[in-house]
């Protein structure tokens with residue numbers, strides 16, 4: 021994202037790759053991914069199932085070890101850190117998981133779920149201090165202090181997601197990866213959590229990588245968007261630009277496929293044919309070419325590099341600018 | 344308030360208006376356990392016109408699946424229809440109450456008259472059998488066909504649902520297929536006996552939007568070609584806007600509103616529907632002229648527990664319009680010729 025380099029960058033990803041060795045062969049989950057996240061912004065990461073969103077989010081925190089490339093957080097090369105240094109760094113970077121039902125230990129009380137994060141990172145000198153901190157956190161995410169002694173199963177999905185957010189906030193991180201943090205929620209509850217994330221973001225000047233598959237949620241919440249397809253960035257830029265004039269054929273197809281809650285919406289839909297190919301043997305050249313209506317021989321030969329269309333938009337398509 | 348008759352109080356009529364293929368009247372479905380009874384569906388009424396699509400929309404736990412399983416009479420050992428009726432017009436024109444059919448009669452109805460696509464494809468596909476055998480099984484049950492004829496019909500059906508290389512895929516097992524392909528297999532199984540009514544329970548919820556678009560296109564095309572009526576269950580108002588002619592909105596086991604799709608979006612007449620629509624992010628509405636983001640307007644609170652339903656309107660504890668009379672039972676009333684609402688203040692909304 022050309023424009024973002026000039027701003028105050030909190031996190032920069034350069035040429036990041038991740039290959040999983042499996043019995044069936046090498047899974048190329050991420051390949052040569054580059055983008056950066058300006059301090060204080062919310063960047064949306066979208067793409068079909070299996071495109072590598074979760075793997076990318078985890079690589080940023082080194083919960084999954086990248087196979088190559090660099091991740092620079094506030095100027096520090098994370099991949100060069102030893103495990104003790106990385107642990108200290110994780111105090112500044114947190115992740116909220118998709119599933120509010122399985123990401124909380126069912127046998128721990130809320131007090132201990134959050135307290136554990138505080139102890140791990142040495143926050144709060146005494147038990148009572150940690151207890152006060154925990155109560156304050158719960159209040160901040162819209163729960164009550166008397167929820168402290170309850171177990172996760174006693175909460176609704178939205179409440180559990182709030183607990184997950186409180187746990188992530190406990191260590192006062194600067195950066196949060198929210199991996200499908202609202203995807204499992206009903207829309208009325210999802211709206212509560214989106215408002216909460218907005219408030220927290222302002223109050224705590226958080227920077228967020230927001231992974232989601234609901235494109236209207238991403239459009240609402242994010243300033244910048246990164247679109248992944250089969251482990252590669254195909255387009256990135258400001259939300260406004262991408263939604264108004266998507267440049268990459270995949271972004272266009274993705275946006276036109278998203279259902280709009282308006283029976284009178286004009287749908288000039290280009291239904292994308294076929295399915296995402298296997299990451300075990302991605303297509304040569306442009307990974308999207310097997311489903312792209314613009315593809316020709318060149319697309320099978322050459323891996324498209326970033327084409328900067330404007331300060332707001334970069335497309336990784338050989339025909340960028342002419343289609 | 345318009346003084347048309349209240350649906351919930353009328354007795355079940357023996358006949359069905361002639362353009363209606365399915366009508367639930369005051370349907371209640373319970374799950375009975377030793378210590379408690381879960382009243383999952385309460386006093387539900389809706390109508391589906393022949394050849395049209397009725398979407399049932401509602402949040403998790405609102406009773407959408409139980410409503411459709413009631414129509415199929417697949418409620419399991421603990422489930423029972425505790426009241427009301429589900430009238431269905433068969434192909435030959437006779438009207439039956441699905442709620443009162445014997446299981447033997449239901450076996451004749453399922454597959455040929457009414458077919459269902461279930462919410463979880465992996466639980467309804469048998470992992471041990473090839474998809475060809477599973478689709479063929481449906482034909483074997485209903486039509487006495489020879490093996491080569493079955494094979495031909497199955498291949499025809501796989502082609503119809505656009506599974507590439509049908510002849511080869513016939514011998515695949517479910518786990519060898521992607522989610523989108525499995526959903527096509529489910530559709531093939533549901534449609535192989537050419538049902539008149541298709542019940543599709545969240546057929547695209549687990550799929551990516553690009554695959555969802557393919558499947559929605561497919562269902563629409565098959566509906567046209569096979570002249571089917573469709574009961575389409577979803578929690579996604581975007582999908583509703585795309586597929587529905589009519590919409591029934593469910594909340595906490597009740598239908599709270601039914602109307603043509605445009606009226607539901609343009610003039611919702613129940614506070615829950617209003618809240619649902621306001622909760623969906625929409626940049627045209629949620630950003631002001633200067634480009635600043637407005638806060639969303641969520642519905643406060645959470646859905647009541649099945650075991651602690653409010654005595655009156657089930658939505659009252661979360662409703663910004665609630666007044667003391669909302670504490671007494673509220674019924675689904677006709678507030679305009681094609682619009683029903685279960686809210687005493689519907690006229691003011």
Ligand SMILES: Nc1ncnc2c1ncn2[C@@H]1O[C@H](COP(=O)(O)OP(=O)(O)OP(=O)(O)O)[C@@H](O)[C@H]1O
Nearest residue numbers: 040042047049068069070071072073074075076299
């Ligand atoms: N531990 C692993 N071992 C082998 N392959 C893996 C592993 N984790 C992920 N993958 C593969 O890497 C690819 C990217 O997966 P990832 O979970 O990052 O996708 P995603 O975009 O988050 O998908 P979803 O939207 O379904 O969550 C997939 O093909 C996946 O099967």
Ligand SMILES: Nc1ncnc2c1ncn2[C@@H]1O[C@H](COP(=O)(O)OP(=O)(O)OP(=O)(O)O)[C@@H](O)[C@H]1O
Nearest residue numbers: 374381383402403404405406407408409410578649
């Ligand atoms: N076999 C059962 N025994 C007891 N309660 C049940 C049973 N099946 C469903 N329920 C309850 O009935 C209510 C309605 O469930 P249903 O599955 O119809 O919801 P739904 O609207 O389909 O939700 P979702 O969108 O999550 O699929 C829920 O509270 C559910 O817990």
Ligand code: SF4
Nearest residue numbers: 656659662664669686
């Ligand atoms: S009946 Fe009352 S509580 Fe129920 S939706 Fe209408 S105004 Fe709200």
Ligand SMILES: [Mg+2]
Nearest residue numbers: 073074075200
């Ligand atoms: Mg993921």
Ligand SMILES: [Mg+2]
Nearest residue numbers: 407408409462
């Ligand atoms: Mg359901």
